[in-house]
Amino acid sequence: MWDASKCDFCGDCLVKCRYVDYDKDKAVSEIRLLMEGKAADILDRCITCNACFQNCPTGADPANLIYKMLEKIGTGTIVASFKPYIDIVTRAFEGSSGGSQVIEGDPDKPVLSFDSFLFTQFPEGTLESRMFKGMTVVRGKKYASLVGMGHMGGESLAERYGQKVIEGLAELGKDIVYLHNEGYVLAHVKAKELGIHVPYKYMHLFEYMRDYLKNNQNDITKLNKKVAYQPNCAVRWIPEQDVWLNEIFELIGVERVSRKYEGLNALCCGGPALAVNKELALNIQNDNINDAIENHAEAMITICPMCDAVMRDQTSKAGLPKIFITDLCRMALGEVSWPVS
Ligand code: SF4
Numbered sequence: 001m002w003d004a005s006k007c008d009f010c011g012d013c014l015v016k017c018r019y020v021d022y023d024k025d026k027a028v029s030e031i032r033l034l035m036e037g038k039a040a041d042i043l044d045r046c047i048t049c050n051a052c053f054q055n056c057p058t059g060a061d062p063a064n065l066i067y068k069m070l071e072k073i074g075t076g077t078i079v080a081s082f083k084p085y086i087d088i089v090t091r092a093f094e095g096s097s098g099g100s101q102v103i104e105g106d107p108d109k110p111v112l113s114f115d116s117f118l119f120t121q122f123p124e125g126t127l128e129s130r131m132f133k134g135m136t137v138v139r140g141k142k143y144a145s146l147v148g149m150g151h152m153g154g155e156s157l158a159e160r161y162g163q164k165v166i167e168g169l170a171e172l173g174k175d176i177v178y179l180h181n182e183g184y185v186l187a188h189v190k191a192k193e194l195g196i197h198v199p200y201k202y203m204h205l206f207e208y209m210r211d212y213l214k215n216n217q218n219d220i221t222k223l224n225k226k227v228a229y230q231p232n233c234a235v236r237w238i239p240e241q242d243v244w245l246n247e248i249f250e251l252i253g254v255e256r257v258s259r260k261y262e263g264l265n266a267l268c269c270g271g272p273a274l275a276v277n278k279e280l281a282l283n284i285q286n287d288n289i290n291d292a293i294e295n296h297a298e299a300m301i302t303i304c305p306m307c308d309a310v311m312r313d314q315t316s317k318a319g320l321p322k323i324f325i326t327d328l329c330r331m332a333l334g335e336v337s338w339p340v341s
Pocket residue numbers: 013014016017018019020042045046047048049050051052053063066
């Protein structure tokens with residue numbers, strides 16, 4: 001959460017932003033404008049990649065300042081594009097609790113939360129996997145993380161409705177496994193910032209799958225493949241997920257190639273950028289995919305259904321298979337085959 005008292009006006013956040021070309025003076029003047037509650041150039045050009053959250057050396061969280069101001073000023077391209085969707089989500093939270101689904105599972109197994117995504121946004125057969133069989137499964141507005149709304153001009157939604165979402169999950173009376181990064185971020189990062197108590201145990205999908213694979217190593221056939229990983233923007237809040245992912249890769253015999261656009265230098269999938277500048281979005285995707293191919297990746301691994309969807313055309317054109325992380329693990333368990341490129 002933005003903390004003005006931590007900002008020393010170094011300008012690093014916007015000088016290091018890959019999507020603008022500001023020098024230090026321009027970066028600092030932009031931050032000053034935002035701090036004064038005024039419109040600034042960055043509000044028309046930010047693609048909400050979240051990188052400046054990590055690039056700020058003092059922990060002031062400039063990304064949060066930008067997202068708050070995107071919502072307050074309300075004229076940026078990204079806000080205008082997504083306003084109808086933000087209005088729908090807001091009306092849903094202000095109205096009845098409909099629009100959510102619960103598939104009851106075994107009493108002794110945890111809940112798998114799909115956030116507000118549709119089941120069809122994940123690979124076919126995901127719920128039939130032995131990794132998830134018997135889990136209670138939930139999705140829909142009541143279980144929406146809301147964290148992603150910051151990308152669309154709805155930064156305040158987590159603050160306004162986050163408590164309701166946590167209460168909805170608590171009512172299930174079970175441990176929660178978050179299939180999407182942003183659900184985990186609401187419970188693990190935003191809840192603390194917003195003073196919301198999380199009264200249940202929770203884990204990230206990677207922790208859950210790592211533990212499953214560790215406990216079922218005899219069922220694994222090592223894939224012996226090299227891959228590139230496309231993190232989604234929420235990963236910036238939970239860099240620890242990288243360790244869990246590496247443990248999964250080791251268990252299933254997958255090597256993550258070393259490449260330029262990795263870790264702090266990871267590129268946005270291009271999704272939010274499509275609303276701001278389509279040419280920029282396609283250039284980002286091409287740079288990202290070419291970097292993976294040049295470094296001998298045999299597939300691009302995704303964790304977010306949005307990244308997965310928006311990268312589909314370009315990975316397909318480049319002949320680089322794109323695999324959702326759950327499917328990658330299912331391949332090692334013999335449930336699905338490695339794609340034919
Ligand atoms: S969120 Fe990303 S695009 Fe926006 S200012 Fe920060 S680094 Fe730049």
